[in-house]
Amino acid sequence: MIVADRKNVQEIRDMIKDHDRVLLVGCGTCVTVCLAGGEREVGILGSALRMALKLIGRGNVVVDECTIERQCEDAFIDILATRVSEYDAVVSFGCGAGVQALAERFGKMPVYPGLNTQFIGILESQGVWTEKCAGCGNCRLGEFAGICPITRCAKHMFNGPCGGSRDGKCEVNPDLECGWQLIYDRACALGILERLGAIAEPHDWSTGLDGGPRKVVREDQRINT
Amino acid sequence: MNDQPLILAFCCHYCAYAAADIAGSMRLQYPSNVRVLRLPCTGKVEIDYLLTAFERGVDGVIVAGCLEGGCHFLEGNLRARKRVERAKQILSEVGLEPERLEMYNLSSAEGNRFAEIVTEMSEQVAKLGPSPLRPDRNTVEQNFREMTQQAEATIAGEIQ
Numbered sequence: 181m182i183v184a185d186r187k188n189v190q191e192i193r194d195m196i197k198d199h200d201r202v203l204l205v206g207c208g209t210c211v212t213v214c215l216a217g218g219e220r221e222v223g224i225l226g227s228a229l230r231m232a233l234k235l236i237g238r239g240n241v242v243v244d245e246c247t248i249e250r251q252c253e254d255a256f257i258d259i260l261a262t263r264v265s266e267y268d269a270v271v272s273f274g275c276g277a278g279v280q281a282l283a284e285r286f287g288k289m290p291v292y293p294g295l296n297t298q299f300i301g302i303l304e305s306q307g308v309w310t311e312k313c314a315g316c317g318n319c320r321l322g323e324f325a326g327i328c329p330i331t332r333c334a335k336h337m338f339n340g341p342c343g344g345s346r347d348g349k350c351e352v353n354p355d356l357e358c359g360w361q362l363i364y365d366r367a368c369a370l371g372i373l374e375r376l377g378a379i380a381e382p383h384d385w386s387t388g389l390d391g392g393p394r395k396v397v398r399e400d401q402r403i404n405t
Numbered sequence: 406m407n408d409q410p411l412i413l414a415f416c417c418h419y420c421a422y423a424a425a426d427i428a429g430s431m432r433l434q435y436p437s438n439v440r441v442l443r444l445p446c447t448g449k450v451e452i453d454y455l456l457t458a459f460e461r462g463v464d465g466v467i468v469a470g471c472l473e474g475g476c477h478f479l480e481g482n483l484r485a486r487k488r489v490e491r492a493k494q495i496l497s498e499v500g501l502e503p504e505r506l507e508m509y510n511l512s513s514a515e516g517n518r519f520a521e522i523v524t525e526m527s528e529q530v531a532k533l534g535p536s537p538l539r540p541d542r543n544t545v546e547q548n549f550r551e552m553t554q555q556a557e558a559t560i561a562g563e564i565q
Binding site for chain 2: 188189190220223224227228230231232234235236
C-alpha cells in the first residue's frame with residue numbers, strides 16, 4: 181500500500197487561512213489503512229484546523245469533512261462533484277496521486293495536500309510501516325531471494341554487501357538491518373546462495389523516474405479508443 | 406464560580422467513575438467546575454473525543470482510568486495514555502497548551518485521590534487561564550450536557 185503521514189496542523193492552517201469555505205477530503209483506501217487520511221483522521225484534523233484557525237482570528241472559516249472510497253479514480257470522485265462547488269478550496273488527505281486527481285477533476289478549485297506521501301510499504305507491526313518497494317518499473321526480486329536491494333539496502337547496491345555491514349546491521353543506522361545480510365540469509369535458507377555468485381547486471385533505470393510520468397496501458401481493457 | 410475553569414473528566418466506569426461516587430459519599434470537597442462523562446473504559450477514548458471537547462470550549466480535560474495493570478479490559482488504559490499523548494501533540498500544533506489535557510490512573514476505592522486529581526487539574530488549568538476557544542458559559546454547559554448525553558447513549562447496554 182501507499183504509506184503517508186499527516187502534515188503539521190499549522191502547515192495546513194497556513195495553506196487554507198485565506199479561504200472562507202474549505203472541504204477536507206479523506207480517502208478510504210491506502211491512507212485509511214495506514215491511519216493517515218481516512219475518515220477518523222480527517223475528523224481529527226478537521227477539529228484541529230477549526231481550532232487553529234479560530235486562534236488566529238479566522239474562526240469564520242468553514243471547515244467541513246468528507247471521505248470518499250478512492251481519490252485516485254475519477255468514478256469515485258463523481259460523488260464529490262456537486263458538493264465541491266459549495267467550497268472555495270479543498271484539502272486532500274489522499275496520497276500525492278489523490279491530490280492531483282482532485283486537482284485535475286476540479287480545474288478551478290485550489291487543492292492542497294494534507295499528507296506527506298512517503299512510500300510503498302507494508303505494515304511491519306501495529307503502528308509501524310516500512311518501505312518495501314521503490315516502484316522502479318523493472319522488478320528484479322527474483323534475483324535477490326525476494327528482498328529488494330533498491331529499498332532495503334541504504335546504498336541501493338546490486339552487488340553487496342558493502343564494507344559497512346556489521347553483525348547484520350547497516351553502517352548508515354545501527355537500527356537498520358543490512359539489506360544484503362537479509363538477502364544472504366534468505367538465499368541460504370532457500371538453498372540458492374550460488375546464484376548470488378554471479379555479478380548482477382546494472383539496473384535499467386529507463387523504466388524508473390526518467391522520461392516523465394509513466395503509464396501502464398492495457399489495450400484489451402480500453403474502451404472508446 | 407464563573408471564573409473557575411470548566412473541566413470535562415472522561416471517567417472509566419470501573420474506577421474513576423466509582424471513585425467519584427465514593428468521593429461524593431464521603432462528602433469530600435473538590436472544585437464544582439468538573440463535569441464527569443462516563444465511559445466503559447478509557448480505551449474507549451478516541452483522539453477526536455478529546456479534541457471535540459476543546460473545540461466546544463472546555464478549558465481542561467481529564468482522562469481518568471484504572472491503575473496500570475488493573476484495567477478491566479486488560480490494556481484499555483495503556484492505549485488511552487498513548488492517545489492522550491498524541492492529542493497533546495496535536496493541541497500544541499493547534500496553539501493550545503497541552504497541559505490542559507492530562508491522564509490519571511486511580512482505583513475505584515480512591516475517592517480521596519479523585520478529589521485530589523480534580524483539585525490539581527483545576528489549579529493547573531486556572532493558571533493557564535480560560536481557553537481562548539471558550540464561548541459563553543451557558544453554551545459550554547449546554548455542550549457538556551450534549552456530550553454527556555451522547556456518551557451515555559453510545560454506551561447504553563455496553564456496561565453489564
